[in-house]
Amino acid sequence: MPGFVVVGGGVAGMRAAERLKDRRPDAEVAVLSEEQFPFYRRPQLGDVAAGRLPETAIYAHPAAYYRSKGIDVRLDSRVTAVDPEACTVRTENGALLHYDGLVVASGRRRARPGIPGSDLPGVVSFTTVDEARQVLSLPAGAEVVVHGDTIPALELVRAAAGRGLAVSYLLSGQGVWPEVLDVDGQQIAANRMVAAGVKVVTEATPVAVVERNGRAGGVRLADGRMQEGALVGLCGRFEPAVDFLPEAGTGLQVAADLSTPWPEVVAAGDACAGGGFNWLRSWRQGEQAADTLLAGLASTGSAGAETAGLASDQVHVFNTQIMGVSLVSVGRTVVAYRSGYSEVKSEVFGDFYKKLVFDPDDRLVGALLLGNVAEAGALEAAVRAGTERRHLNASLLEQLFEPTYAPHFMGVQCPVCRHEIQLEPGATAGDRVTCPICGVEFTLVQGPQGLIARAAG
Numbered sequence: 001m002p003g004f005v006v007v008g009g010g011v012a013g014m015r016a017a018e019r020l021k022d023r024r025p026d027a028e029v030a031v032l033s034e035e036q037f038p039f040y041r042r043p044q045l046g047d048v049a050a051g052r053l054p055e056t057a058i059y060a061h062p063a064a065y066y067r068s069k070g071i072d073v074r075l076d077s078r079v080t081a082v083d084p085e086a087c088t089v090r091t092e093n094g095a096l097l098h099y100d101g102l103v104v105a106s107g108r109r110r111a112r113p114g115i116p117g118s119d120l121p122g123v124v125s126f127t128t129v130d131e132a133r134q135v136l137s138l139p140a141g142a143e144v145v146v147h148g149d150t151i152p153a154l155e156l157v158r159a160a161a162g163r164g165l166a167v168s169y170l171l172s173g174q175g176v177w178p179e180v181l182d183v184d185g186q187q188i189a190a191n192r193m194v195a196a197g198v199k200v201v202t203e204a205t206p207v208a209v210v211e212r213n214g215r216a217g218g219v220r221l222a223d224g225r226m227q228e229g230a231l232v233g234l235c236g237r238f239e240p241a242v243d244f245l246p247e248a249g250t251g252l253q254v255a256a257d258l259s260t261p262w263p264e265v266v267a268a269g270d271a272c273a274g275g276g277f278n279w280l281r282s283w284r285q286g287e288q289a290a291d292t293l294l295a296g297l298a299s300t301g302s303a304g305a306e307t308a309g310l311a312s313d314q315v316h317v318f319n320t321q322i323m324g325v326s327l328v329s330v331g332r333t334v335v336a337y338r339s340g341y342s343e344v345k346s347e348v349f350g351d352f353y354k355k356l357v358f359d360p361d362d363r364l365v366g367a368l369l370l371g372n373v374a375e376a377g378a379l380e381a382a383v384r385a386g387t388e389r390r391h392l393n394a395s396l397l398e399q400l401f402e403p404t405y406a407p408h409f410m411g412v413q414c415p416v417c418r419h420e421i422q423l424e425p426g427a428t429a430g431d432r433v434t435c436p437i438c439g440v441e442f443t444l445v446q447g448p449q450g451l452i453a454r455a456a457g
């Protein structure tokens with residue numbers, strides 16, 4: 001009977017564990033999680049922190065579910081060392097486990113070393129239930145300062161503003177999330193923030209957290225300015241949480257099949273170097289990593305090993321929300337002036353903005369959809385196929401740039417995993433739909449630019 005150990009009880013780890021048990025019911029599967037909470041849907045932390053969803057709504061299953069599946073989930077079990085030669089895992093609380101196969105699915109954590117003061121109470125990276133609780137417990141009007149061009153930063157801003165807290169959002173440059181959003185997209189995000197009462201501060205890089213009575217009291221910026229905050233969100237730099245591995249310094253390089261330099265070890269999710277935050281990719285990689293282990297494909301990492309985020313998914317697709325505005329980015333969404341790439345854009349109508357990016361050979365290489373993501377699935381397929389501009393579906397293009405909804409392509413974004421779900425023709429407000437990825441059931445409601453999905457509380 002083989003024994004598998006999974007490090008990390010997030011979406012990648014739990015998917016891997018379920019897959020291993022489904023495919024090898026005789027196997028022993030243990031999940032080691034440093035958190036005290038069973039698997040929850042991390043993208044909904046903002047809803048919990050804002051008080052929009054009860055915490056109980058984001059747990060995928062009760063603990064009994066995993067027991068019934070024969071998965072041994074050990075909470076509060078931080079892995080401190082893996083010995084790939086001896087095939088053992090050691091935890092902080094003294095357990096030593098032997099494995100036949102190991103899945104590293106430990107996600108990302110705030111990069112270390114942080115700025116001075118970043119370990120003070122009241123400093124969060126906004127990635128855990130504990131941190132969502134901290135936001136929820138702040139008194140009305142409390143000051144919150146957030147830094148970072150990342151999903152956790154944007155979600156913290158939204159949640160804190162949604163609770164009526166006094167939020168200052170610090171941008172290192174001039175615009176919001178410049179790797180994904182162009183100037184028009186940045187303006188939509190900034191408008192939303194200002195409308196929600198957020199103070200957006202540009203050219204503001206924190207260099208130290210200031211202490212007040214043993215807790216964080218704000219940050220000092222590189223140019224000497226101070227920004228007060230009873231809660232400080234340092235959400236700018238994250239790195240794979242793999243310090244329990246030998247030679248962890250460079251991150252965990254994995255091949256396209258998610259194997260690593262060690263034959264019995266595979267990796268999945270945000271822990272892989274070269275990735276970044278991506279729920280859907282982590283979900284898929286959990287399954288893929290389990291399959292690789294089971295197929296015995298975990299060959300020794302070759303010199304040509306590529307990072308999983310790039311090798312197994314050449315076209316990056318990102319599904320999320322910015323200040324409640326649905327966003328899907330596919331492939332390349334920001335191009336430099338006079339780079340030979342060209343763009344076709346819609347007008348900006350409120351939160352509605354869409355853009356296509358073509359390479360110098362006039363092939364579609366990117367798409368940015370804000371406010372309405374109905375055509376994301378069709379555009380992703382077109383980017384993956386390298387479709388030439390002249391071969392793009394005419395009704396797709398017609399609908400794409402039309403802010404009033406036209407139901408040729410019907411899609412909504414899952415409120416949990418943000419997967420863009422293709423709806424059946426005739427789908428209408430009030431229908432209940434189940435996300436094929438995360439299994440969450442939600443209700444369709446009519447939004448300004450078509451149907452949108454609302455999570456059940």
Ligand SMILES: Cc1cc2nc3c(=O)[nH]c(=O)nc-3n(C[C@H](O)[C@H](O)[C@H](O)COP(=O)(O)OP(=O)(O)OC[C@H]3O[C@@H](n4cnc5c(N)ncnc54)[C@H](O)[C@@H]3O)c2cc1C
Binds near residue numbers: 011033152156318320
């Ligand atoms: C607030 C928020 C909103 C988000 N919104 C979106 C979104 O809209 N769209 C999107 O695509 N993505 C979003 N993400 C990102 C998404 O949640 C992640 O990409 C996804 O959770 C990664 O899954 P994972 O299993 O790889 O890692 P994680 O979910 O991070 O799970 C890893 C687990 O391993 C644990 N761990 C780490 N080290 C150890 C150790 N040494 N021992 C034991 N356990 C360990 C961690 O504590 C954690 O529980 C969001 C993230 C946050 C925080």
